[in-house]
Amino acid sequence: xxxxxxxxxxxxxxxxxxxxxxxxxxxxxxxxxxxxxxxxxxxxxxxxxxxxxxxxxxxxxxxxxxxxxxxxxxxxxxxxxxxxxxxxxxxxxxxxxxxxxxxxxxx
Amino acid sequence: xxxxxxxxxxxxxxxxxxxxxxxxxxxxxxxxxxxxxxxxxxxxxxxxxxxxxxxxxxxxxxxxxxxxxxxxxxxxxxxxxxxxxxxxxxxxxxxxxxxxxxxxxxxxxxxxxx
Numbered sequence: 341x342x343x344x345x346x347x348x349x350x351x352x353x354x355x356x357x358x359x360x361x362x363x364x365x366x367x368x369x370x371x372x373x374x375x376x377x378x379x380x381x382x383x384x385x386x387x388x389x390x391x392x393x394x395x396x397x398x399x400x401x402x403x404x405x406x407x408x409x410x411x412x413x414x415x416x417x418x419x420x421x422x423x424x425x426x427x428x429x430x431x432x433x434x435x436x437x438x439x440x441x442x443x444x445x446x447x
Numbered sequence: 448x449x450x451x452x453x454x455x456x457x458x459x460x461x462x463x464x465x466x467x468x469x470x471x472x473x474x475x476x477x478x479x480x481x482x483x484x485x486x487x488x489x490x491x492x493x494x495x496x497x498x499x500x501x502x503x504x505x506x507x508x509x510x511x512x513x514x515x516x517x518x519x520x521x522x523x524x525x526x527x528x529x530x531x532x533x534x535x536x537x538x539x540x541x542x543x544x545x546x547x548x549x550x551x552x553x554x555x556x557x558x559x560x561x
Contacts, residue, residue, distance in 0.1 A: 374547065386548075429548060431547035431548065437494065
C-alpha cells in the first residue's frame with residue numbers, strides 16, 4: 341500500500357500569514373492527489389484534485405503543487421474562515437490512503 | 448443537484464449488523480466507481496471499500512475484510528454497505544463518495560454500544 345505522510349499535524353498561524361502543509365507519498369503517485377478541508381461536524385470538502393487543480397469556487401488564496409512523491413498545499417493569506425483540518429489523499433491505486441491531517445488554528 | 452445522501456445509521460449493539468445506504472442523484476450513477484470512507488470520533492479519514500461501476504470488482508481495506516460487504520443497484524442509483532459482527536471500533540461517521548473521492552455525502556453516524 342502507498343502510505344501518505346502529512347506534516348505538520350497541527351499549525352498555529354496569524355491572520356494574513358502564509359501557511360504551507362506538506363504531504364509525502366511512499367512511492368511515485370504522479371499527480372493523483374486530492375486536498376480536503378474539514379470543519380467540525382461537516383463532511384470533508386474537496387479543495388483540489390490532480391495535485392494542483394483547484395475546485396470551482398475555492399478561493400484563489402489556496403493552491404496545491406507537486407508531483408511524484410512530494411506535495412504542498414498553501415494558503416497565501418490565512419483567513420479566519422480557513423480554520424479547519426486539512427487532509428491529503430492519494431488516488432493512484434487502491435487502497436486510497438489519507439494523510440494524518442493538519443489541524444490549523446489561529447494564533 | 449449532484450448529491451449523495453447516506454442513511455441507515457444509528458445505535459447498534461456489539462455483534463449486531465447494519466446496512467448503510469447511499470442514494471445518488473444528479474449524475475449518471477452507473478458510470479462511476481463508488482466508495483465508502485469512515486471517520487471515527489476525533490480521528491482521521493479511513494477508506495473502507497470500493498465497488499466498480501458494474502459491480503464486477505469490489506475492494507476492502509485489509510483490516511475490514513470479512514465483515515463488510517459493498518453492493519450497489521444501478522437501477523435504483525444506490526450504494527450499500529452491509530456491516531456484520533459490529534464492534535465498538537466500528538463507531539464512526541460513514542461517508543459514501545464518488546470516483547476518486549471527488550464527491551461526498553454528508554455522512555451517517557454509526558454507534559456501536561451496549
